[in-house]
Amino acid sequence: ETGVTQSPTHLIKTRGQQVTLRCSSxxxxxTVSWYQQALxxxxxxxxxxxxxxxxxxxxxxxxxxxxxxxxxxxxxxxNALELDDSALYLCASSLDPGSTAFFxxxxxxxxx
Amino acid sequence: xIQVEQSPPDLILQEGANSTLRCNFSDSxxxxxxxxQNPWGQxxxxxxIPSGTKQNGRLSATTVATERYSLLxxxxxxxxxxxxxxxxxxxxxxxxKLVFGKGTKLTxxx
Numbered sequence: 001e002t003g004v005t006q007s008p009t010h011l012i013k014t015r016g017q018q019v020t021l022r023c024s025s026x027x028x029x030x031t032v033s034w035y036q037q038a039l040x041x042x043x044x045x046x047x048x049x050x051x052x053x054x055x056x057x058x059x060x061x062x063x064x065x066x067x068x069x070x071x072x073x074x075x076x077x078x079n080a081l082e083l084d085d086s087a088l089y090l091c092a093s094s095l096d097p098g099s100t101a102f103f104x105x106x107x108x109x110x111x112x
Numbered sequence: 113x114i115q116v117e118q119s120p121p122d123l124i125l126q127e128g129a130n131s132t133l134r135c136n137f138s139d140s141x142x143x144x145x146x147x148x149q150n151p152w153g154q155x156x157x158x159x160x161i162p163s164g165t166k167q168n169g170r171l172s173a174t175t176v177a178t179e180r181y182s183l184l185x186x187x188x189x190x191x192x193x194x195x196x197x198x199x200x201x202x203x204x205x206x207x208x209k210l211v212f213g214k215g216t217k218l219t220x221x222x
Binding site: 031037043048055056088092098100101104105106108 | 116142143145147152153154155157160198200202208209210211212213214215
């Protein structure tokens, strides 16, 4: 049990739709990062938020966007869904940007 | 960018056997973590080990930062050790993102 919770656990969406995934950080953690894991691959960094500001972004298009709230919970929004967006989306929280990351159980998104 | 290579890609063991998983990285790092991903997708922290040696029960890890590799040792393996083991690093001088290897899929048979 990492104290990081994600919702929903599973989701099916249609191509072109928009989706919002949610993450509740471990208590006291001010940094949250999002990762996309395609089947059979390692997780790929999407972006990181530190104290409500974006603190680094991976090689993902602008239709992937995020927010971090004052209580340090976070959202990942994906617009104009494509079939290739089907993946496990993982949220990780940490005390600060450089310290140990603790992952949630993930949201499995299927785009049909 | 930094490259993270894990070996072997697949490993099949009988219960009770020992194993060593390797992680090579191509540049200096600030942070290195080992994770175990269970069949439900959860990434479980095993070690935060940018350098040195740590042990936790049947598992231990060693990182030699100057030679850019880390090893994860599993002794007396159990069927519950099955899953995918990932090494992830935070490169020096970059954003504080974890860069993952492709993982080692471990299967422990009874």
